[in-house]
Amino acid sequence: MRVGLLTGGGDVPGLNAAIRAVVKRGVGQHGHHIIGFRNGWKGVVDGDIVPLTRSHIRNVLPIGGTLLGTARFHPHSAEDGMDAVLATVENEHVDALICIGGDGTLHAASKIAEAGVPIVAIPKTIDNDVWGTDASIGFDTAVTIATDAVDRIHTTAESHNRVMLVEVMGRHAGWIAAASGIAGGAEIVLAPEQPFDIDKIVRFLKHRHRAHASFSIIVVAEGAMPAEGTSMQYEMQLGQFGQIVAGGISERLKQEIEQRTGFDTRVTVLGHIQRGGTPTPTDRILASRFGVAAIDAVTRGETGVMTALRAGEVELVPLADIAGKVKHVPQALLDVAAALA
Ligand code: F6P
Secondary structure (H helix, E strand, O other): OEEEEEEOOOOOOOHHHHHHHHHHHHHHHOOOEEEEEOOOHHHHHHOOEEEEOHHHHOOOOOOOOOOOOOOOOOHHHOOOHHHHHHHHHHHOOOOEEEEEEOHHHHHHHHHHHHOOOOEEEEEEOOOOOEOOOOOOEOHHHHHHHHHHHHHHHHHHHHHHOOEEEEEEOOOOOOHHHHHHHHHHOOOEEEOOOOOEOHHHHHHHHHHHHHHOOOOEEEEEEOOOOEOOOOOOOOOOOEOOOOOEOOOHHHHHHHHHHHHHHOOOEEEEEOHHHHHOOOOOHHHHHHHHHHHHHHHHHHHHOOOOEEEEEEOOEEEEEEHHHHOOOEOOOOHHHHHHHHHOO
């Protein structure tokens, strides 16, 4: 078989581990030819291919980023994009495609699958918001990095008696904020799932600093918003692909908190540090399991599906079921964060 492989959307640590697993299992055990497409769906549209043999994946397991390159590009939104994808699949004699991506890439995958291309998808996103799977590649590494940052912020917050805002990624879901806030012992976690009331935050900070503490740490997801009808005005700024302009919500919160409490307040935006560098063992293992499951599914002819982790087991879920849905942080996890304020 000739199997095409691509990585799309924002990169995450662990992509190379997944590529390696697909190639090792696909070439070594199934005898397939694996061809990589450069820069996500853009490479499929342009017919930009690179053969993937065992020599290409040597030593890549611990390396962050993606050896195939990636891009935010959706063929169904580009002029003649879908036709170009189908033409490349035919010209390159691709029997099936494995695409590793987050919401945008998976949405494109489901459209291309509908058009008749056999596809198996692998979920990756540091935001952990792909529906249908307990975990996506990259999330564990991002939480590890963010938790380390919160730990470091702790000592400087305490030394200077400051309120420290740590902004983490999470456009639609606050998984990184909730996880790193709990793991790092933040006083307040703000997530898109639970619009906040600035009056309550200010009351909490004043009370805490009067009663027993001289510092506070707030972990805020970039997609967090004030609740409607509350006293803080904020308009989210979006980039070309709907990405949030970093620092917006935390700088706005800093202004409000300083103005209303008089407490010295600082902002740290973790940004792309959360997506860089070496993947954790948990992400390497997840990526390896998903990679093997994906190429095995292709080999069996089981396509139109996504690999998913469910209660510790790797399963296959229909692509059509997951596209367009967001996996939100459950209230119970946000309640744990609030209980430990
Ligand atoms: O989708 C993952 C994500 O990391 C979001 O949390 C973030 O808003 C976005 O990517 C940033 O995208 P870019 O790297 O294109 O600026």
